Amino acid sequence: MTTRGIDYDRLTLKDAFDLAILVEEEARDRYEELAAQLTLHHTPAAAGFFTKMTGIEEKHRQQLQVEREKKFGSEPRSIQVELLYDIEAPGYDEVRAFMSLGDALRTALASEVKAHAFFTEAVRNVKDPDAKALFSELCEEELEHQALVKAELAKLDPTPNGNPNDYSDDPVAL
Amino acid sequence: MVDDLILGMAGSGGDGVVSAGESLLSAASSEGYHALMTKSFGSQIRGGESSCRVRLSTNKVLNPGGALDVAVALNWDDFFRFGAELPLSVATVFIYEEKAGPPPATLKERGVMPREMRAVPIGELAKKSAGTDKAKTSVVLGLLSGWFGIPSTAIARGLKKKFGNKGEGLLEANERALATGIEYATAHPLAEQHTLALPTKSGPKLLCDGNDMCAAGALFSGVQFFGGYPITPSTEVMQTLSKEIWKYGGVVLQAEDEIAGVGAALGASFAGKKSMTATSGPGMSLKTEILGLASLAELPLVLLNVQRGGPSTGLPTKPEQGDLFQAVFSAHGDVLRPVLAPTDVSDTFKITVEAFNIAEVYQTPVIILSDQEIAQRKEAIDPIDTSKLEVLERRRPTEAELVDYSRFKLTADSISPISHPGMKGGNYLGAGIEHNEKGEPTASGTMHARMNEKRFNKLDPLKKRTDLFEVSGDPKASIALIAWGSTAGVCREAHALAVARGLKVKLLVPYLLYPIAEEIYQSFFASVRSGLVVELAHQGQLYRILRMFTDVPRGLKSLARSGANPFQPSEIVSRLAEMSPEVN
Amino acid sequence: MNAPAFQAKDFKSDLKPIWCPGCGDFGVLQGLYRALAAIGRPPHEIAFISGIGCSSRIPGYTTAYGFNSVHGRSLPIAQGVKLANPDLLVVVAGGDGDGFSIGGGHVAHAIRRNTDLTYLVMDNQVYGLTKGQLSPTAPRGLQTVTSPLGSLEEPINPLLYVLAYGAGFVAQATPADMPGMTALIEEAIRYPGFSFVNIQSPCVTFGEDDQQLKAHKAKMKTLASLGHDSANQLKAMDLARAYGTELYTGVFYRNPNPPPTYDALIRLRQAEQSKKAVPRNRILDAYLQK
Structure with missing residues (x-):
């Protein structure tokens, strides 16, 4: 999780909305991408979960978008996606072919933790009171998301199910 | 009177027999004769023995010809080193440097005795007239003019071209040597007269070799890129284009190796430009993989292979027709690429234009198989009528075809409109990997068969x-x-x-x-x-x-x-x- | 601030990467999308050339014109593209085997010509596409399927290699640091001349554990943090010697006075010579004997 050149001193409420929207957008796109990778590499349970996460992140994005439009209409954004790197999106190296659903959930959980840390930091740094309020709200939401993923994890069969690498075919030469 | 005269000369590199041959060729061509010259050298880069053959004719010259009508030896060892290139017959008039001594026994051992042996104090005449025995070949040109009727005014023009802008007095000295040779010939007539008839139809001639005509044909076709690596006997194509191509907005890249040469040429073609490379056998072996890529990526590319003796280094300065199998078969995979061959200097021009047309129209590599003889023999040929020669271009996509563009679209004639970087909407992935119509990689056997069929079918019209x-x-x-x-x-x-x-x-x-x-x-x-x-x-x-x-x-x-x-x-x-x- | 002309997603094609999940190349691809968005050239004005290897698949995953050519020959092909049309933005990519083994001979010449292109090497010290053989940057002693008893060879040092031939822009990056890598790719593309970025992009399937991104995160040191002056070529070479032991990221060397590029010189020559052009039907006149 890294950012590049976010100027918290001048960050307005509109910017805060846009930043949050982009965070959700990045996460949505990443989950979609990872789901596609895992589908192509025959890891359906994890892929299915990431597809579900894609939908969730998109829903969050839409909610934020609606709020933003209510307040600021279609005013252009001055925040670019290039400022954000892997805020709520799992890193590319978090996934593996044949990863278990449990691992996929743990990856998502780690990402929610990252996001929470980001918004916590943002609350601390931002000057605009409205923006601060929004970030605080988002902080809370991230905690809720963590709880949801944890609940899913709890539902999993806790008995060990073997290392998939012990059973898979060798990689293929191309 | 004869209408065809074959001359052969040999000496050491320092004697300048090759440049004398060139003067003769240039003189004859400016008089309207058809003429052809081949050269042969020892293996030394400089300072070896050298020989040339010049064939002059009032009609079109079809080949360098066989036994010599006139042989000139400045010394015996050098002459005999070129036995195969300079065969004698009972009709040959043999002129030799008196100082070299009487003909050695080896001449008799060859089984033919020339009709007439003429010892001439060539060096001495040169020294007397020009002040140096280095002007020997100017004396020889005078002898040839006097005895065989080659117009001396034309030879003088040739000398002017050669010496005109060299040292002071050099031209005049050689003009005196030429005159001395003519006087000597007039004073000592041949036993049997052997005069070359005047050209039947005078008119300007082109003086060039096959590599010149390949370069000129490429320029005529609008070549915009040449990538190559020096290799005998094709390098002159790169040398000529290195001077000329810039004028037409093109580029010559002397690459770090043969592979890079053809690779850069293919890259230029991918970028939408007419492109070529030239090489000889060893280079062709190295370029083969990229040729396969050109076939699969369906990119136009012209490759000239000036054949020399092989395999391996073989005989770099001699012709052989041993690369046809290579041209046809040297590829992994099931592939067909057109192979064209010129037969002389003149048609090298047209065949090069044809090669570009086929490459562009059918989006394929085309191999031109020339050989050392055609590529490097200098000829005086009739001007080439270019007015009826067509120059064709690759079929580019229309606006409509650029909507949801498919680079390898299966069409009735199996030719798909081809875009290039810079063309909006034509973006595609070129690749050496098999692809579908969109250009996306595939491992499907069905698609492979369909694309193969396309690549073969598009070339069918050539067979008609x-x-x-x-x-x-x-x-x-x-x-x-x-x-x-x-x-x-x-x-x-x-x-x-x-x-x-x-x-x-x-x-x-x-x-x-x-x-x-x-x-x-x-x-x-x-x-x-x-x-x-x-x-x-x-x-x-x-x-x-x-x-x-x-x-x-x-x-x-x-x-x-x-x-x-x-x-x-x-x-x-x-x-x-x-x-x-x-x-x- | 105006909305940029392009966004990262404008450079993403519909083709799904075949790379193994977890591969370093995914991050490189994402960074490249973003760098290209920042550069702002439309995809159709970009030619993206590669050779053969896992990383050489990258052009197909962009919306630019791509050419996934043959093994080791991306640089010659790319130079042909750039010289044929200097208006194009030309990016070259490939692996360490493609660039420094089979294609190693071309690197020096691309550098000495100083054609304006950007060469991104995804260095993973292994041949992934063919299942884990020894690559030219693999450390001595490494056990692979072709060196089961350990490699007996010293690795190539790509950084020192290109610095020694005088490359004007030399950097190293890792997708473990996405913003840093993205910024370096962007800077390399903007550099007027041959630019090189060695990207440590781990192979998740055949690579060593200590070469994965998590290890990179712990190990990497930015050259900026060392106080390196990127205009200092000798110091850059000194630092580059640590390749294989240290993971330095950032710009090793950037020529503060970039010399003219080959493509620019070619344009000058063409402009100069164009006055001497003759019409097509007069080309043969050069051989006319009067």
């Missing part, structure tokens, strides 16, 4: 190109004579001689060597019972490819021998005569 075949003689003749490349020139002369002898022979010269135009061959073979496919390569590669791809008459044989040892028309006529039922 009768204009890429020269057929002459009685259509009902039962004896076939087939030759390609530089050997075709010998066979044209052999054909004329055979017909004059009453043999029922017809000639076929293919400019398109591959794909095999089966119908064209079958229609030619209809009347044929026997015949020869004449090739300068041990395996007789066209003969074997013909037998592989079409039915040939039982009596059609291969007349083949290794390179560097050109055929003579007379030996081919004898072989044809043996085949002729009318004579037997």
